[in-house]
Amino acid sequence: MKARGALSAAVASAGILLAGWQAGTQVAGVSTTNNGSTTAAGTSGAGTSGGGASASGSAGSSGSSDSSGSSGSAGSSGTSGSSGGASTAGTFKGSVVQTRFGAVQVQITVSAGKISEVTALQLTDDDRKSIQISNRAAPLLRTEVLSAQSAAVKTVSGATVTSNAYLSSLQAAIDAANL
Amino acid sequence: MPRTSENPAPPTESAPLRAATFHCMGTVVSLTMPAVPGPGGHPAEDELAAAAAVVECVFLELDRTFSLYREDSEASSLARGELSLRDASPGMRERYSDALEWRLRTHGAFTPERPDGVLDLSGLIKAYAIQESGTSLLALGRTDWCLNAGGDVLVSGSPVPGGTGPWDAGIMDPLDRGAVQAGYPLGGRLRHSALATSGSAERGDHIWRQRGEAPAFVQVSVAAADITTADVLATAIVAGGIPMLDRATDGWDIAVLAVRPDGALLGTPDFRR
Numbered sequence: 001m002k003a004r005g006a007l008s009a010a011v012a013s014a015g016i017l018l019a020g021w022q023a024g025t026q027v028a029g030v031s032t033t034n035n036g037s038t039t040a041a042g043t044s045g046a047g048t049s050g051g052g053a054s055a056s057g058s059a060g061s062s063g064s065s066d067s068s069g070s071s072g073s074a075g076s077s078g079t080s081g082s083s084g085g086a087s088t089a090g091t092f093k094g095s096v097v098q099t100r101f102g103a104v105q106v107q108i109t110v111s112a113g114k115i116s117e118v119t120a121l122q123l124t125d126d127d128r129k130s131i132q133i134s135n136r137a138a139p140l141l142r143t144e145v146l147s148a149q150s151a152a153v154k155t156v157s158g159a160t161v162t163s164n165a166y167l168s169s170l171q172a173a174i175d176a177a178n179l
Numbered sequence: 180m181p182r183t184s185e186n187p188a189p190p191t192e193s194a195p196l197r198a199a200t201f202h203c204m205g206t207v208v209s210l211t212m213p214a215v216p217g218p219g220g221h222p223a224e225d226e227l228a229a230a231a232a233v234v235e236c237v238f239l240e241l242d243r244t245f246s247l248y249r250e251d252s253e254a255s256s257l258a259r260g261e262l263s264l265r266d267a268s269p270g271m272r273e274r275y276s277d278a279l280e281w282r283l284r285t286h287g288a289f290t291p292e293r294p295d296g297v298l299d300l301s302g303l304i305k306a307y308a309i310q311e312s313g314t315s316l317l318a319l320g321r322t323d324w325c326l327n328a329g330g331d332v333l334v335s336g337s338p339v340p341g342g343t344g345p346w347d348a349g350i351m352d353p354l355d356r357g358a359v360q361a362g363y364p365l366g367g368r369l370r371h372s373a374l375a376t377s378g379s380a381e382r383g384d385h386i387w388r389q390r391g392e393a394p395a396f397v398q399v400s401v402a403a404a405d406i407t408t409a410d411v412l413a414t415a416i417v418a419g420g421i422p423m424l425d426r427a428t429d430g431w432d433i434a435v436l437a438v439r440p441d442g443a444l445l446g447t448p449d450f451r452r
Contacts, residue, residue, distance in 0.1 A: 134448075135428045135429070135432075135433075135447050135448065136425060136428050136429070136447065137424055137425075137428055137435050137436075137437060137445040137446055137447050138445065138446065138447075139443065139444065139445055140436075140444045140445065140446040140450065140451060141444075142360075142444065144451055144452060145360070145361045145436070145444060145446060145450055145451070145452060146361055146362050146363060146449075146450050146451065146452045147361060147362050147452060148347055148348075148349045148350075148359055148361065148362020148363075149347075149362075150349070150359050152347050153347050153348065153349035153359055153362065154196065154211065154325055154338055154346045154347050154348065155209070155211065155325050155327045155332050155334075155346060155348050155349070156327070156330070156348070156349045156350070156351055156359065157327075157330050157331065157332050157348055157349070157350050157351065157363075157374045157375065157376040157400055158330035158350070158351030158353075158356070158376050158378075158398075159330060159351070159353065159376050159377055159378025159398055160206065160329050160330055160331075160377070160378070161206055161207070161329045161330045162205055162206055162329070163202055163205060163206055163207055165356075166206065166207040166329070168356070168357075169351075169356065170349065170351065170356075170357065170359065171207075171209060171327055171330070172207070174198070174209075174211075175198040175200050175209045175211075178195075178196045178197050178198035178211055179197070179198055179199075179200075
């Protein structure tokens with residue numbers, strides 16, 4: 001039972017991590033990002049071993065990972081061995097969580113009661129391309145930067161242009177062409 | 180969309196773009212729209228002039244209240260200590276509240292107070308004026324336009340009436356003002372409609388670097404869904420350096436292109452060609 005609790009807590013915390021990571025993208029009060037699906041992580045256990053389907057599902061609050069057992073697993077169908085302990089093994093999928101990068105689903109592999117592997121099953125954007133999770137800025141060569149044909153540019157962004165600086169700016173040239 | 184029914188021409192670069200400009204807030208504001216007759220059959224020139232007049236009204240009114248360059252503005256009264264925030268107008272208090280919220284969100288990298296303690300909301304007011312102008316244009320049924328106020332850009336729709344193509348924006352090279360350093364498409368069906376650029380060299384009066392360290396960036400451009408987010412974060416990243424850059428890209432759905440003092444570039448994946 002202890003291993004089962006640790007397992008669901010781990011899956012749940014992975015889900016919370018993902019949701020938190022998404023919620024963090026909206027600093028404002030919008031951080032209500034589907035708590036439901038967060039806490040539901042850990043359903044549909046594709047586990048193999050064990051017999052007694054111990055549905056220890058309390059529609060868990062979004063607790064932290066140390067509130068073992070009850071956190072997460074909103075009435076899941078996990079198939080952990082009822083005797084718990086070292087017999088817990090198999091692969092378990094989290095529920096699909098929608099992030100701003102598209103759908104994300106995590107699978108963990110458990111052997112001997114320990115997580116041996118965490119795999120991202122679904123990491124695609126709407127166009128079904130695999131995606132880069134990090135939006136961090138990285139060094140770019142000038143030749144790698146999204147370029148613009150000066151002739152096609154409709155407007156120019158620059159550090160605050162004063163009225164005087166405007167006179168000699170590209171924006172002024174573009175405006176003059178359109179006046 | 181009845182206006183295309185009588186025009187069988189494919190929506191290519193058919194309608195030329197027309198621009199109107201005016202001076203306000205110490206800079207030049209440009210409104211660009213495709214030249215198409217209005218819904219009531221008004222000539223395209225009148226459509227543009229009417230739209231530009233609305234934008235100018237929005238800017239002027241905000242400038243009258245918030246400019247520190249006007250002796251008789253409410254902001255100047257506050258700066259002189261003749262007026263307290265408690266007694267300030269609701270608009271002033273709302274913008275001040277916005278500014279404090281942004282200061283929290285940016286861990287202090289963006290701040291509405293000058294080092295001398297004077298409240299200076301000018302960093303926010305221009306973005307707010309752009310945003311309010313955009314709202315007014317949309318309310319008037321203008322869906323295709325590009326608004327540029329001193330290098331901060333907000334677009335709606337497409338440069339081709341009824342089209343879905345984006346507005347191609349360029350980013351000025353900070354080391355060569357006559358050149359475009361990078362491009363970024365805005366509007367159309369894309370998720371970013373706003374692009375703002377802040378620099379540590381120009382008009383440094385509204386960006387106060389922390390602890391007097393050498394600037395990490397000479398110029399930072401941020402694309403976002405709205406102009407206030409783009410503008411505030413560009414300012415905050417110039418002030419807060421790499422840590423703020425990473426917080427911003429982790430915390431907001433934005434694209435960033437930052438220029439180091441030696442001209443080297445840092446960019447989020449959206450800026451990679």
